[in-house]
Amino acid sequence: MKQIRRVAIANRGEVAVRIIRACEELGLETVLLHSDVDIQSRAYRLATKTICIGPAATALSYLNIEANINGALAAGADAVHPGFGFLSENADFAQQCEKAGLVFVGPTSAAIRKLGDKVSFKNLAKKAGLPLIPGYDGEDQSVSGLLKEVEKIGLPVIVKAAAGGGGRGMKLIREMSEAKDLIESAQRESQSAFGSTQVFLEKYLERAKHIEFQIFGDCTGHVVHLFDRECSVQRRHQKIIEEATSPSLTDDLRRRMGEVACTIAALGKYTNAGTVEFLLQDDEFYLLEVNTRLQVEHPVTEEVLGIDLVKMQILTAQEKFIFSTNEIRIPRGHAIECRVYAEDPFMGGVPSTGLLGTVSWPEGPRRRYEYGFEAGDTITSNYDPMIAKVIVWDENRPRAIQKMVRTLKDSVIFGVHTNIPYLIQILNHPEFQSGKMTTRFIETYFAEGLKSDLTEDQIKKWAQEVNKNLKGSVTESNSLSLVSNLPSPWGSHWRAV
Amino acid sequence: MNTITLKIDGADRKVPAEVIDKKVWFKIDDRTFSYDLVELSQSSHVKTKSASKSPDKITAPMPGKMTKVFITEGQTVKKGDPLIVMEAMKMEYTLKSDINAQVEKVFVAVQQQVTLGHLLVQLKPEGVS
Numbered sequence: 001m002k003q004i005r006r007v008a009i010a011n012r013g014e015v016a017v018r019i020i021r022a023c024e025e026l027g028l029e030t031v032l033l034h035s036d037v038d039i040q041s042r043a044y045r046l047a048t049k050t051i052c053i054g055p056a057a058t059a060l061s062y063l064n065i066e067a068n069i070n071g072a073l074a075a076g077a078d079a080v081h082p083g084f085g086f087l088s089e090n091a092d093f094a095q096q097c098e099k100a101g102l103v104f105v106g107p108t109s110a111a112i113r114k115l116g117d118k119v120s121f122k123n124l125a126k127k128a129g130l131p132l133i134p135g136y137d138g139e140d141q142s143v144s145g146l147l148k149e150v151e152k153i154g155l156p157v158i159v160k161a162a163a164g165g166g167g168r169g170m171k172l173i174r175e176m177s178e179a180k181d182l183i184e185s186a187q188r189e190s191q192s193a194f195g196s197t198q199v200f201l202e203k204y205l206e207r208a209k210h211i212e213f214q215i216f217g218d219c220t221g222h223v224v225h226l227f228d229r230e231c232s233v234q235r236r237h238q239k240i241i242e243e244a245t246s247p248s249l250t251d252d253l254r255r256r257m258g259e260v261a262c263t264i265a266a267l268g269k270y271t272n273a274g275t276v277e278f279l280l281q282d283d284e285f286y287l288l289e290v291n292t293r294l295q296v297e298h299p300v301t302e303e304v305l306g307i308d309l310v311k312m313q314i315l316t317a318q319e320k321f322i323f324s325t326n327e328i329r330i331p332r333g334h335a336i337e338c339r340v341y342a343e344d345p346f347m348g349g350v351p352s353t354g355l356l357g358t359v360s361w362p363e364g365p366r367r368r369y370e371y372g373f374e375a376g377d378t379i380t381s382n383y384d385p386m387i388a389k390v391i392v393w394d395e396n397r398p399r400a401i402q403k404m405v406r407t408l409k410d411s412v413i414f415g416v417h418t419n420i421p422y423l424i425q426i427l428n429h430p431e432f433q434s435g436k437m438t439t440r441f442i443e444t445y446f447a448e449g450l451k452s453d454l455t456e457d458q459i460k461k462w463a464q465e466v467n468k469n470l471k472g473s474v475t476e477s478n479s480l481s482l483v484s485n486l487p488s489p490w491g492s493h494w495r496a497v
Numbered sequence: 498m499n500t501i502t503l504k505i506d507g508a509d510r511k512v513p514a515e516v517i518d519k520k521v522w523f524k525i526d527d528r529t530f531s532y533d534l535v536e537l538s539q540s541s542h543v544k545t546k547s548a549s550k551s552p553d554k555i556t557a558p559m560p561g562k563m564t565k566v567f568i569t570e571g572q573t574v575k576k577g578d579p580l581i582v583m584e585a586m587k588m589e590y591t592l593k594s595d596i597n598a599q600v601e602k603v604f605v606a607v608q609q610q611v612t613l614g615h616l617l618v619q620l621k622p623e624g625v626s
């Protein structure tokens with residue numbers, strides 16, 4: 001067994017809070033490795049210890065391997081949890097943690113290299129005869145060479161960062177005339193997000209659903225899958241709404257896909273939490289990639305199975321977690337997660353930044369909120385726009401959708417605009433409710449964001465009315481403070497004559 | 498946060514509201530509104546939103562950093578041509594021309610940080626001398 005007393009968190013925002021909570025429940029201390037601007041965050045206030053590892057720019061802080069390791073060592077941590085994004089899928093980081101004597105809470109660096117690197121993953125899957133999407137992953141990375149390959153595969157084609165994930169450095173080519181611009185843009189985004197311009201190409205499936213399987217390897221190397229999630233509601237390849245389990249899988253498909261997920265995980269000698277992603281079209285499924293980390297949408301799996309994946313991760317890192325062989329896992333009911341993005345849905349989804357005022361997430365049965373920022377914190381343009389996640393569970397999918405709509409309607413966030421109105425419209429859309437939505441759902445119905453049916457004059461009139469009302473209440477409190485400037489009644493009573 | 502009463506379509510509605518950073522914020526049904534207090538005190542004719550929407554002025558739709566400037570002053574561009582790529586919250590946004598035009602002035606350079614509404618490019622629409 002590995003002794004862990006203090007876990008360093010190489011991340012920020014809501015996932016840092018999630019990890020702090022799990023550690024504390026297990027009696028472990030936490031050290032938040034943060035950038036200088038992130039002292040304005042919940043995780044900063046909740047962690048046992050905090051160490052500033054650099055400035056706001058991610059390359060100098062959250063993506064800086066040396067700074068993270070030095071910070072963890074300086075704070076006396078014996079383990080590092082990388083969360084998701086940033087260095088979570090960086091095999092070098094995992095390896096350097098191992099070298100520095102820090103337990104990396106996640107798979108081994110060898111498993112990350114095998115399954116996390118998309119080229120190596122594809123070779124492994126190809127050799128094992130597992131289903132893959134047609135594409136190009138060769139060495140020739142010149143734009144002209146890539147353009148030829150795009151023609152060979154046939155449009156539409158998707159360009160992806162070889163080192164990436166989560167939609168960064170990912171572009172869809174529909175017309176040959178846009179191909180050059182899009183390839184170059186993907187290379188730049190990839191360079192800025194992952195420090196490598198290497199990209200690969202893939203045939204884009206037009207009516208596919210995004211289905212993924214949570215996998216987990218315990219400390220003995222026993223790998224199981226913890227059922228599926230569906231994340232077809234995506235915009236610019238970033239997930240917006242995720243659910244467990246998928247409304248689209250028959251028992252037969254679920255069994256076959258689960259087997260493929262476990263096979264690829266076992267080939268990579270996988271330990272700890274990971275996700276095997278698939279595209280499903282016309283009952284045919286294709287392996288997409290393996291995310292060698294905790295997933296943003298892990299809570300929906302937790303809700304339908306009644307488990308805590310982050311605690312399982314830490315216990316596995318401590319070599320304390322072993323699946324019992326006769327345990328039967330059956331998902332119950334339906335869980336949905338909505339990602340809350342700081343953006344203005346009525347302005348085509350442009351990022352919204354600013355000082356947070358009220359942040360109110362009203363409680364209710366089986367409503368769960370994962371959030372990283374509170375009133376008084378500032379949302380800046382330095383980082384990802386996802387500021388919170390809302391998760392609900394109910395007996396079945398229609399009820400879970402109703403509960404999510406009500407939950408989002410109850411939530412109040414002032415200081416930045418959010419996609420909450422957008423989420424509500426998606427949840428109310430007949431195609432989403434039918435469960436038949438594909439990865440083109442957003443592009444088809446919600447590409448432009450939301451249209452306002454209100455005039456500027458109407459909004460201004462309301463704003464004036466609201467402001468007048470607010471001023472009324474402010475004046476009241478001001479008049480209270482004026483009281484202290486009046487002569488004291490005691491004084492007037494005991495005036496010397 | 499305060500809850501104030503607002504008459505909407507004849508009915509009294511309870512509306513959460515708050516002033517933050519010189520803006521008034523309030524929520525009606527699903528939608529959250531914010532309004533600049535300075536603009537609020539001006540008459541509705543003063544506010545000229547159309548200025549930022551005119552196709553010969555390319556302004557920043559969000560705060561962020563310039564990552565690529567495709568154009569130089571004097572060159573001509575066609576409708577749909579990419580002019581500038583900017584980055585915010587780790588995503589790239591490409592600003593394209595809505596018109597056929599000549600590039601009159603470029604106000605920004607690569608790596609420059611800009612705020613929301615910053616004028617980036619001045620175009621001269623084709624056929625206008």
